[in-house]
Structures are given as C-alpha cells and as structure tokens.
Amino acid sequence: TKQYGKNNYTIYSEELDQETAYKLTLEQDLKSAVKNQEFTLHYQPIIDLKTGNINAMEALIRWNHPELGLIPPDQFIPISEESGQIVSIGKWVLETACAQNKKWQQEGYPPFRICVNISTIQLQHPNFVQTLKAVLEDKELESKWLELEVTESILLEDTQTLKESLINLKTLGVSMSIDDFGTGYTSLSYLRNFSFDRVKIDRSFIQDIAAGLNGKAITSTIISLANKLKMGVVAEGIEDSTQLTYLTQENCDDGQGYYFSRPLPAEMHILSKFPENII
Numbered sequence: 001t002k003q004y005g006k007n008n009y010t011i012y013s014e015e016l017d018q019e020t021a022y023k024l025t026l027e028q029d030l031k032s033a034v035k036n037q038e039f040t041l042h043y044q045p046i047i048d049l050k051t052g053n054i055n056a057m058e059a060l061i062r063w064n065h066p067e068l069g070l071i072p073p074d075q076f077i078p079i080s081e082e083s084g085q086i087v088s089i090g091k092w093v094l095e096t097a098c099a100q101n102k103k104w105q106q107e108g109y110p111p112f113r114i115c116v117n118i119s120t121i122q123l124q125h126p127n128f129v130q131t132l133k134a135v136l137e138d139k140e141l142e143s144k145w146l147e148l149e150v151t152e153s154i155l156l157e158d159t160q161t162l163k164e165s166l167i168n169l170k171t172l173g174v175s176m177s178i179d180d181f182g183t184g185y186t187s188l189s190y191l192r193n194f195s196f197d198r199v200k201i202d203r204s205f206i207q208d209i210a211a212g213l214n215g216k217a218i219t220s221t222i223i224s225l226a227n228k229l230k231m232g233v234v235a236e237g238i239e240d241s242t243q244l245t246y247l248t249q250e251n252c253d254d255g256q257g258y259y260f261s262r263p264l265p266a267e268m269h270i271l272s273k274f275p276e277n278i279i
C-alpha cells in the first residue's frame with residue numbers, strides 16, 4: 001500500500017541521514033586524531049612457507065575514537081582519502097612503522113621487511129618520495145627493510161607523476177608489492193610494465209580453496225604467473241591447514257593470516273621462528 005511505501009521511504013532516508021552524519025563526524029574527528037594520538041598500528045607477520053621464518057610484518061592502522069571506540073580502517077580510510085587527510089595519516093603510519101622496525105632490529109631480532117599500505121592518493125602526492133626518503137633517514141632504517149603495498153588500481157593511473165615516483169622509489173631501494181591481487185580490473189600485462197617485487201593474492205581466493213576448483217585454479221594461476229615474471233608471491237588470509245597445505249604444494253613463497261597470527265600490537269609479538277609443526 002501507499003502507507004507502507006511511504007514508511008519504507010522514511011526509514012530509508014533516515015538511514016541515509018544517519019550514515020551521512022556518521023561520515024561527517026568521522027571526517028571532523030579525523031582532523032585531530034593524529035595530534036591526539038588516537039591511532040595505533042597492529043602488526044601481522046608474513047611467513048616464509050619453506051622455512052617458517054618471518055620475512056616481513058604488515059602494519060595495519062587502528063583508530064581508537066574517544067567516544068565511538070575502535071573503528072576499523074575500512075570505515076575511515078576511504079573518508080580520509082576523500083578529504084585528503086590520508087596524506088598526514090599516511091605519513092604518521094610510515095614514521096611509526098619504520099621506527100618500530102628499527103626498534104626490532106636494535107633489539108636483536110633477525111631483520112625483516114616492514115610492509116606499509118599506501119593509498120593511491122598518497123602515492124600520487126608530488127612530495128611522496130621526498131617525504132618517504134626523509135622518514136627513512138630520520139628513523140635510520142635502510143630502505144631495503146621497507147615495502148610499500150599498493151592496490152591494483154594504481155596500475156590504471158597512468159600519470160607522469162606516478163611513473164616518476166615509481167622509478168624514484170626503485171632507485172631509493174624500497175620494495176613494492178601489489179595488494180589484493182586478482183580483485184581489480186587490470187590486465188595481467190600491466191604487471192610487466194612496472195617492476196613490482198611481489199603480488200599478494202587476495203584473501204577471497206584463499207577462502208575459496210576448500211570450496212571447490214575455482215579458488216584453487218585462481219591461486220595456482222597467480223602463483224605460476226608470479227614465478228614466471230620473477231616476482232615473489234604472498235597468500236593473504238590463511239586461516240586453516242588445508243589452505244596452507246595447498247599453497248605450500250603450489251610453491252607459494254609466503255603466507256599471512258589468522259592461522260599464524262592475528263594482527264597484534266608490537267609488544268605482543270614473540271619474534272622467533274614459527275615452530276616446525278605449524279608449517
């Protein structure tokens with residue numbers, strides 16, 4: 001009936017208003033979040049599937065909002081990208097992650113790379129390479145211990161600034177990986193044009209490994225593609241031994257996921273080799 005439809009519409013528009021209001025609140029509160037030290041980084045190990053060694057740690061941002069509590073990055077990163085706040089937040093992430101990796105090295109752990117997620121917006125900023133260089137110098141971290149994770153969408157941004165940045169990053173000696181690989185709409189041939197060091201197979205394909213043939217077919221195709229292009233390959237979101245066994249058998253280099261460890265605050269990591277019985 002008309003009445004029903006009208007109510008439906010009212011609820012819908014109230015929900016929309018609420019969502020808009022929520023986003024506006026977050027955008028407003030993001031302005032003071034760096035200064036008020038409301039962000040923290042959690043770290044998740046990336047494991048060498050042959051040796052069980054920690055090859056890298058991925059830094060993942062968390063926002064502890066004073067009233068709303070813990071807000072996951074999927075909720076505020078897109079807002080910060082729209083408003084441009086990602087540039088200063090991203091700088092804080094780089095500084096904190098590089099400082100933490102240096103600290104781990106000074107504590108005597110076998111060195112590994114620190115992987116930092118970089119938004120396309122951030123990477124396209126004309127000062128990005130300069131900022132990154134200054135952070136590495138300030139934190140006294142060798143560039144080879146830093147890896148930047150960018151999503152496939154970067155490959156579609158065929159701009160001069162971006163090309164120059166990628167060349168300069170290569171010269172600087174940081175590694176580059178493509179995150180969420182397989183979910184974008186890029187052609188595989190793009191991979192040849194840029195010299196990326198690694199691809200990270202998206203979690204959704206790893207989750208499909210047990211379900212049937214598609215997950216297996218897609219992951220093994222990405223692994224052999226990476227091998228042929230002389231790129232490293234990392235599987236994200238490994239949650240059980242079935243997935244791990246399949247990936248090891250297919251010669252996937254590295255793995256990451258709750259099966260090994262959830263992302264944790266730096267001080268909660270016990271940085272030894274993962275026991276043989278897990279791998």
Ligand code: C2E
Nearest residue numbers: 060061072073074077093117118119237238239257258263
């Ligand atoms: P991502 O880069 O693909 O990161 C992996 C996400 O999967 C993380 O979610 C991680 O906690 C989660 N994860 C890891 N292992 C497992 C698993 O075994 N099972 C399941 N179900 N999930 C797993 P998180 O921390 O919520 O981050 C979400 C996304 O937010 C990231 O996806 C990344 O795109 C973005 N992000 C996080 N930190 C930053 C940052 O510092 N800067 C930027 N620009 N983006 C960030």
Ligand code: CA
Nearest residue numbers: 058117149179
């Ligand atoms: Ca990532």
Ligand code: CA
Nearest residue numbers: 180202203236
């Ligand atoms: Ca992912």
Ligand code: CA
Nearest residue numbers: 117151179180
């Ligand atoms: Ca992602």
